[in-house]
Amino acid sequence: MTATAPDGDRLFAVSTRDLWPIPDTWPATGMAASDTLDVRFADIPAEPLGVPGSYTSRPGFAHGGGGVAACWYGGARAVAGTLRAAAAGRDVGPHALAHLGAVDIALHTAKTVLDAAATEIDADPQDREDGGRLRVLRIRALIEAVSTEVMQRVGRALGADPLCRDEMHSRRVADLTVYLRQHHAERNLAELGTLVASRGVTW
Numbered sequence: 001m002t003a004t005a006p007d008g009d010r011l012f013a014v015s016t017r018d019l020w021p022i023p024d025t026w027p028a029t030g031m032a033a034s035d036t037l038d039v040r041f042a043d044i045p046a047e048p049l050g051v052p053g054s055y056t057s058r059p060g061f062a063h064g065g066g067g068v069a070a071c072w073y074g075g076a077r078a079v080a081g082t083l084r085a086a087a088a089g090r091d092v093g094p095h096a097l098a099h100l101g102a103v104d105i106a107l108h109t110a111k112t113v114l115d116a117a118a119t120e121i122d123a124d125p126q127d128r129e130d131g132g133r134l135r136v137l138r139i140r141a142l143i144e145a146v147s148t149e150v151m152q153r154v155g156r157a158l159g160a161d162p163l164c165r166d167e168m169h170s171r172r173v174a175d176l177t178v179y180l181r182q183h184h185a186e187r188n189l190a191e192l193g194t195l196v197a198s199r200g201v202t203w
Contacts, residue, residue: 001014001046002055003046005048005052007052008052009052009053009055010048010050010053010055011048011050011054011055012046012048012049013046013047013049014041014044014045014046014047015044015045018041018044019039019040019041019044020039020040020041021037021038021039021040022038022039022040023037025037025038026038028178029174030174030175030176030177030178030179031174031175031178031179032174059127059128060121060125060126060127060132061132062127062132062133062135063121063125063132063136065136065137065139065140066117066118066121066135066136066139066140068140068182069114069136069139069140069142069143070114070143071179072144072147072176072179072180072183073107073110073111073114073143073147075147075175075176075179076107076110076143076146076151076176077107078172079147079150079151079154079169079176080103080107080150080154082154082158082166082169083099083100083103083153083154083157083158084100086157086158086162092158095157096157096158099153099156100153100157102149102153103149103150103153103154106146106149106150107146107150109142109146110142110143110146113138113139113143114143117135117136117139120135121135133195134192134196134199134201137188137191137192137195138192140188141183141188141189141192144180144183144185147176147180148180151173151176151177155173
């Protein structure tokens, strides 16, 4: 676990035997199966790992944020699959087909960006060129936007029916809605803008 110590933010190892969950602290509909309860502990041994700040400043730490974005992409693909299956099985009309076309473009773009990022990470796993933070901020912002667009378009194309009659689909939408909020929206975009301005990025 991470905690703030007198000398800064640090990573600590604690025994799970000394922790106990607090019932009813995860009443969520989205990601309900994750059962992410709060835990309570007090006055237990905690072994520091590394020096202050070493957890987040270690080489390649930023790459993990790209992995989370890849999970968002997988969720968006699953939500989009409901629209694709509907269009393949019946006449959904031109408007729904237009939404499907837009979903295809968005997901294809997301996959292309994720594939490129994976290649860059494999080429510099220790992030010696210091491109990790800029890369992951771009990836997360794009995949969050794509995932949001996919959910919106599938909803507009198919209406409430799959949300009310398809338990798997409605669960995927609820789960993805919660999971996407790991992206810190304008705060992350502002950090990206700061990096772009300070590093003289060109396009």
